[in-house]
Amino acid sequence: MINVKELNKVFDSKGSIVRAVDNVSIDIAKGEVVVIVGPSGSGKSTFLRCLNALEEMDSGAIAIDGVKIGHSKTNINALRREVGMVFQHFNLFPHMTVLENLCVAQRVVRKRSSNDAIVKAKELLTKVGIAEKVNEYPSRLSGGQQQRVAIARALCMDPKVMLFDEPTSALDPEMVGEVLDVMRKLAQEGMTMVCVTHEMKFAKEVADRILFFDHGKLLEDTTPEKFFSAPKDPRAREFLQQVL
Numbered sequence: 001m002i003n004v005k006e007l008n009k010v011f012d013s014k015g016s017i018v019r020a021v022d023n024v025s026i027d028i029a030k031g032e033v034v035v036i037v038g039p040s041g042s043g044k045s046t047f048l049r050c051l052n053a054l055e056e057m058d059s060g061a062i063a064i065d066g067v068k069i070g071h072s073k074t075n076i077n078a079l080r081r082e083v084g085m086v087f088q089h090f091n092l093f094p095h096m097t098v099l100e101n102l103c104v105a106q107r108v109v110r111k112r113s114s115n116d117a118i119v120k121a122k123e124l125l126t127k128v129g130i131a132e133k134v135n136e137y138p139s140r141l142s143g144g145q146q147q148r149v150a151i152a153r154a155l156c157m158d159p160k161v162m163l164f165d166e167p168t169s170a171l172d173p174e175m176v177g178e179v180l181d182v183m184r185k186l187a188q189e190g191m192t193m194v195c196v197t198h199e200m201k202f203a204k205e206v207a208d209r210i211l212f213f214d215h216g217k218l219l220e221d222t223t224p225e226k227f228f229s230a231p232k233d234p235r236a237r238e239f240l241q242q243v244l
């Protein structure tokens with residue numbers, strides 16, 4: 001489903017070169033749940049952002065379900081339709097109700113009728129457990145509810161892949177569980193998922209594979225069992241000592 005070959009992304013920040021993603025190659029199969037962990041600044045977000053062309057790669061190749069991310073606008077738009085993304089800070093449209101948040105891209109990008117879009121939106125709000133908030137504005141929802149709306153909004157597009165960038169990092173602790181529960185359910189249903197998270201319990205229970213990034217390099221690609229019991233790379237061991 002996801003093929004990444006020798007991906008590189010360099011930032012020039014005030015004259016100093018940062019290798020945010022340093023020659024990363026990886027294949028992710030349909031239905032796999034991959035959790036990315038690593039220290040702050042290790043390139044996790046940049047890697048995810050390259051996967052849906054929010055960040056332009058410097059070199060390498062990425063294909064999602066066979067569609068290559070090239071420099072053509074057609075490909076980039078085709079690809080973004082298939083890849084849903086959920087961010088740390090929800091990024092809902094504040095001036096729209098929950099329902100409008102879920103319908104706008106369905107109509108504009110998927111060209112669905114208003115009626116079809118509404119039916120789909122309500123179905124997904126029910127799935128994430130907040131059907132009753134359909135006419136609320138985001139500011140009237142808790143963080144956990146807003147994040148569940150953001151997940152439902154992404155799912156409305158029928159994505160082939162879902163990317164999550166620290167979806168629970170901005171939440172109060174009591175709201176983390178409700179968002180992880182939705183993600184766990186999606187994983188069980190067979191969604192292909194790539195999640196950056198610091199929730200190690202979720203990673204252990206839900207991930208098929210753990211990727212460990214440090215300084216832009218993919219240093220480990222292994223099962224949760226192996227990663228949490230005996231990480232090979234010394235930097236992964238050090239990281240685990242800090243977070244566990």
Ligand code: ADP
Pocket residue numbers: 011012013018019020038039040041042043044045046047
């Ligand atoms: P992570 O998500 O693992 O914390 P990031 O992907 O955000 O890491 O960042 C990786 C590296 O790239 C960091 O050194 C960061 O400072 C740098 N970086 C990220 N985005 C930019 C940018 N737009 N301009 C300059 N440097 C950036």
Ligand code: MG
Pocket residue numbers: 044045046
């Ligand atoms: Mg990040």
